[in-house]
Amino acid sequence: MISAEKFQEEIDLIIANALREDIGDGDHSSLACIPESATGKAKLLVKDTGILAGVDFARQVFQVVDPGLVMDVQIPDGNPVREGDIAFYIAGSAQSILKAERLVLNGMQRMSAIATKTSEYVKLLEGTETKILDTRKTTPGIRALEKWAVRIGGGVNHRFALYDMVMLKDNHIDFAGGITRAIAKTKAYLKSRQKDLKIIVEARDLEEVSEILQAGGVFRILLDNFDLTQTREAVRLIGDRCQTESSGGITAKTLRSYAECGVTYVSSGALTHSVSNMDLSLKAV
Structure with a gap:
């Protein structure tokens, strides 16, 4: 297998390319109606059952988008979850949270599905x-x-x-x-x-x-x-x-x-x- 360093390089490339693909020259929906100075807080809400995966990936995405965002993890990767659970809270710039939202969700939804199926096989x-x-x-x-x-x-x-x-x-x-x-x-x-x-x-x-x-x-x-x-x-x-x-x-x-x-x-x-x-x-x- 490849080294941990090489694996992290692959994750970094995924994040950079996904943000490039998603944001382009700007999140104009947020830029149009949310002041740059606005702050807020959001929660990652689970609406399914299975094994949670991608929390650490989400942390990396948020850090790349805005190092000032603060993440409060409630349920770490690898834990079973059910509908209604809150995996984490994220707080800081509202514009930054919205920039990262879709990549975080896309990654975590797929990673959690794979982790769930793998756990069933294990x-x-x-x-x-x-x-x-x-x-x-x-x-x-x-x-x-x-x-x-x-x-x-x-x-x-x-x-x-x-x-x-x-x-x-x-x-x-x-x-x-x-x-x-x-x-x-x-x-x-x-x-x-x-x-x-x-x-x-x-x-x-x-x-x-x-x-x-x-x-x-x-x-x-x-x-x-x-x-x-x-x-x-x-x-x-x-x-x-x-x-x-x-x-x-x-x-x-x-x-x-x-x-x-x-x-x-x-x-x-x-x-x-x-x-x-x-x-x-x-x-x-």
Whole structure:
């Protein structure tokens, strides 16, 4: 995974670009009817149930818009919320609060939805040693927010992007001329460029699992679209030689069954691409 510093750089870019997109040459609605000297206070009102996420993101947005804004957090990230809860109060320049309002709400609504779904999946895995992973099936431009939300919900981040881990999937393998050649070329590439990146290789059947094990040097084997019987056999073959990850069509109904096969991880794109935003509002008080 990328460093904490690099991750924060991504968050900073998201905030800067979102404010540029939203404010342009000015919030003319506020400028037209609210004096620059006016101050006020607003509350973040929860109108839904789930896991709250994005409070710290909101704090960063408010600070970028106006360092003079004062935030009073009532419910931190990662806590369960229900309708009627107040997550925080924000006080200061009324114009500044309104400039930040939509970005704060957009970010928190989506992050809370992702954290809520992730938390549901984590609970389904209780009692097993398997952990839930996210994927790169994220909204372009706000991946860092969505992966942050997965962590808040108790999940684990997969690689952040194409540059922080090697993942040889079916197309890489086919274009390279097979699994053995793909792995050998990857090892040579990483050595020549002095890059210390973990290698994950996708297997489409048990024969490919055996071929990956024979090639060696792999951090994790991705068992793609394996049924439960194949997954159990793959886990037995692999043993403790590397990590295992199940993926492909796994739902909340089948998640625990795959975990009980003994895989290290189950990855799910649904954590980020199939959620409905939590209903939140920012209201003047």
